[in-house]
Amino acid sequence: MAVFRKKQRAGGDIPTSSMADIAFLLLVFFLVTTVFDEEKGLRIVLPEESEEVEVSQKNVYHFLIQPDGMVAVRMGEAQNETMVTAQQVGALWAQGFETNENLIAAVKTHPQAPYRFMIDVLDQLQGAGAEKISLQVLEN
Amino acid sequence: MMEGGFKRKNKAASEIPSSSLADMAFLLLIFFMVSTVFPKERPRRLDWPEADATKKLDEARKDILHVFIEEDGAIYINDMPVPPAQVNAVIQPIRTENPQLVIVLRADRDVTYQHVAGVMTELQEARTVRLTFYTSLEQRVQRERR
Numbered sequence: 001m002a003v004f005r006k007k008q009r010a011g012g013d014i015p016t017s018s019m020a021d022i023a024f025l026l027l028v029f030f031l032v033t034t035v036f037d038e039e040k041g042l043r044i045v046l047p048e049e050s051e052e053v054e055v056s057q058k059n060v061y062h063f064l065i066q067p068d069g070m071v072a073v074r075m076g077e078a079q080n081e082t083m084v085t086a087q088q089v090g091a092l093w094a095q096g097f098e099t100n101e102n103l104i105a106a107v108k109t110h111p112q113a114p115y116r117f118m119i120d121v122l123d124q125l126q127g128a129g130a131e132k133i134s135l136q137v138l139e140n
Numbered sequence: 141m142m143e144g145g146f147k148r149k150n151k152a153a154s155e156i157p158s159s160s161l162a163d164m165a166f167l168l169l170i171f172f173m174v175s176t177v178f179p180k181e182r183p184r185r186l187d188w189p190e191a192d193a194t195k196k197l198d199e200a201r202k203d204i205l206h207v208f209i210e211e212d213g214a215i216y217i218n219d220m221p222v223p224p225a226q227v228n229a230v231i232q233p234i235r236t237e238n239p240q241l242v243i244v245l246r247a248d249r250d251v252t253y254q255h256v257a258g259v260m261t262e263l264q265e266a267r268t269v270r271l272t273f274y275t276s277l278e279q280r281v282q283r284e285r286r
Contacts, residue, residue: 016162023165030172039197039204039244041272046264065253111254115209115247116189118256119275123191137257 042122044133059102063089063125064138065109069117086117090124097130105130108138186210189249191275203240205231207263209247213255224255227262235268246274 047053057077064072064081071089072081075096084092097103105125109118118135125133186208197204207227208216215222222230235241243263247256263271 020158020162020165023162023169027165027169027172030169030176034172034176039199039272039274040194040277041197041244041274042191042193043195043197043270043272046260046269046271048264048267048269109253109257111252111257113253114250115253115256116249118253119189119191119249119273122273123193123275126191126193135257135260137253 042119042126044122044135055104059100060104060106061093061096063105063107063121065107065113065117065121067110067113069113069120071121086120086124089121090128093125093128093130097128104132104134106134106136108136110138113138186246186248187250188246188274188276190278192278194275194277197242197244197272199240199242203238204242204244205234206244206246207259209245209251209255209259211248211250213251215255215259224258224262227259228265231263231266231268235266240270241268242270242272243268244272244274 060076062072062074064074065086066072069086070083071086073084073089073092074081093103093105107118107121107125122133122135206218210216213224215224215227217227217230220230231241231243245256245259247259260271
């Protein structure tokens with residue numbers, strides 16, 4: 001009697017048991033590497049081009065940023081300047097603002113000074129609550 | 141004669157069904173793959189200045205325009221290199237279309253101020269008044285806030 005033997009065939013199915021592991025591995029990778037880019041920074045409002053306002057010199061606090069990061073500070077019409085570091089600007093502004101609430105901060109930055117020095121001063125002023133800030137280029 | 145066999149009780153399945161685990165994982169995976177936005181406008185290596193007073197900007201993405209200034213003074217607006225004198229010409233039509241436009245100035249911390257001042261003058265000419273200097277929170281403050 002002829003006997004037919006069933007041939008052993010290799011399994012034709014793709015193994016799916018590790019599918020969840022692979023998916024979770026990829027999931028963890030995306031969870032870890034995803035960086036949500038947040039918009040943040042120091043906000044200012046630029047004046048309109050034609051908007052020029054005359055201000056009294058006695059209400060202006062000058063902060064002159066030098067290329068080495070030092071800040072020459074001059075109050076109003078006074079001629080004498082004091083050299084301070086950017087970290088001292090906030091305290092100076094707070095002192096000045098206590099005596100004169102109409103004070104305007106005039107930040108003049110040397111054209112060759114790195115941008116971060118201007119940000120350091122702006123940071124100190126905004127941290128001390130200054131709202132009226134004018135940004136200019138320091139002319140020699 | 142009575143049959144004395146024990147009947148096996150039907151027990152509720154005690155295993156957590158895991159057959160749909162892969163489906164759930166893939167669903168989450170697809171969500172993250174689709175929702176991830178790779179910041180295409182930041183292909184360059186720039187170091188931001190740090191500031192304690194850094195605040196989150198609560199503006200709609202459509203109202204934000206990024207202006208990049210590299211360390212050598214090269215200006216890019218949304219990946220497009222723009223000569224310094226052309227910033228006004230590029231921004232003005234965008235500003236006319238969207239009066240709520242906010243410029244986020246992303247300048248390298250070491251760029252000289254003359255380049256930043258030049259861009260600010262051009263922005264004023266384009267009648268763009270809302271400006272944000274992009275900064276990162278100082279490491280010290282980040283640790284304190286955590």
